[in-house]
Amino acid sequence: MTDSNKKHTFREGFEAHLESPIPLLTRVGSFIFGKKIPDSYTKISFYLGMAIWTVFLVWIILGYMVLTNTSWIEAEKGLDIHKLITTRGTELGFSGDDFQNNLILFYNVAIIAWAGIFVGLALQWRKNRYFIYFIWAAGAVYLLGMWFLLGFSYWYNDTTLFDKIAFFFLIGHSGLHYYFLRKELLGEKVNFFGIDEQDENE
Known part of the structure; x- marks a missing residue:
């Protein structure tokens, strides 16, 4: 040639x-x-985690867009978003624009936290035991950020039951997955990762 x-x-x-x-x-x-494609249990765990991650990230981005475009929404839709947010903030004990400012700050924290959770999920797919530290640390940042910036009452009353169940399911199931992964890495016999348990007497 x-x-x-x-x-x-x-x-x-x-x-x-x-x-x-x-x-x-x-x-x-x-x-x-x-x-490398992981075993079935790891894939199921990852897909469940990604489904929860996607739902939370979409809501966070939508909320952030609404808060940072209140003037445009009010002009286009005639809906006084700023007044609604201020009223809810007053009910939660905030004054003036503090609640809206804290909401915007929280959404920034939340985006970073869920980016950390994504790193954890990627490591989970790779069956790297350090995945748990990313998911739990980022999850703690997300939850504590909400409590400190918006108050426990906001979390309790303004987040849906689905949000609470999905979040703690992600945290709890990650811990369960870590437990079985650690046993596998230590050479112990488990069947959640496609390793057949055999009679020790054989």
Whole structure:
């Protein structure tokens, strides 16, 4: 193959690569999650965690967008968002714009916290036992951030039962997954990871 043909082939391949994001996404996915596919239990745990992560992240982003675009929403929809937020803040013991400012700050903290949880989920997929520290630490930042910035009453009254159950399910199930993963890494026989238990007398 001549040099001109090689250059032509390379250019065609490069252009085809640029036209489709799939190869890039595949490489990014391999970099984050690794190339090894984990066992069924780990995959189920990961998918459940990602479902919860997606729900929370979507609500956080939507809430942040509403709070930072109150003037536009009021102009377009005629809904006084600022007044609604201020009224609810007064009921929770805040004054003036303190509640809205704290909400915006909390959403920033929450985005960082759930980014940390995503790192934990990626490590969980890789079956790295350090995943638990990311999920629990980031989860603590999220929950304590809400309590300190918005108050326990806000968490108790203004977050849904689904939010509470989903959050503590993620934390609790992560602990259970860590327990079985640690047993597997120590060489103990478990069956949650596709390792067949055998009679020790055999």
